[in-house]
Amino acid sequence: MSSYGELLLVEDDVALAQWVKEFLENEGFSVTHIINGDEVLPTLIDKKFDLVLLDLMLPGLNGLEVCKEIRRISQIPVIMLTARAEEIDEVIGLEIGANDYLAKPVKPRVLLARLKSALRITNLNSATAQNELIFGALKIHKSSKRVIFDGESISLTSGLFDFLCLLAENAGEVVSREKVFQELKSREYDGLDRRFDVMISTLRKHFNENDRGEERIKTVWGKGYLFVPDAW
16 A cells, blocks of 8 residues: 555544544554644654644643644644634634644544645645745746746746756855866866856846846855855
8 A cells, every 4th residue: 555654643532543543544644643732843853744633622732732833843734633613713723824624523534535635735835846946036947947036037048047056956055166067067177167157147147236236146266156045
């Protein structure tokens, strides 16, 4: 059976938790069960999970407090469970960062469908994030090789785009000439070739650095090139 990932089940009703755990494990999840709300953050820090199924009424921190704490450190999907069906609980839960909300008793197939949906959305968002690099007014779409700056499309050659993308992927770190040549030319830097210095100047013109007096892409003499992430 295919694995859907690691799920953290936070539920103080032991009988219910055992049923949910067995059902989800049969469906391909790996489930860790804890009872107390105070245990959630240490557990998330200690082990990587893909999703949290969180009861509202818990010993220690309640589900709403736990969800708020989770959102301080992670964007992991959180689905809340509760025997209380009041609308206000649902609204508060969603406002503090829960991804979904189910009232008990939960039908097994409904629960499974909601979990799979949360994971699909998370995977889609993750894929989108990996395909896009965003720094202030700059957006780089890697798959389509499009660059948007200040709301306008910037036309770059393939070589300039690949160079910009490499620098942006290493934002805040100096990228050596040796690494640039290895990544983009698949050969060693000979110590003389200055083509990328010229390309730095061209990129600066595209992004109007001279007009604004801002150094968004720097040449660090003797070391390489630096994409400044907070200058866009």
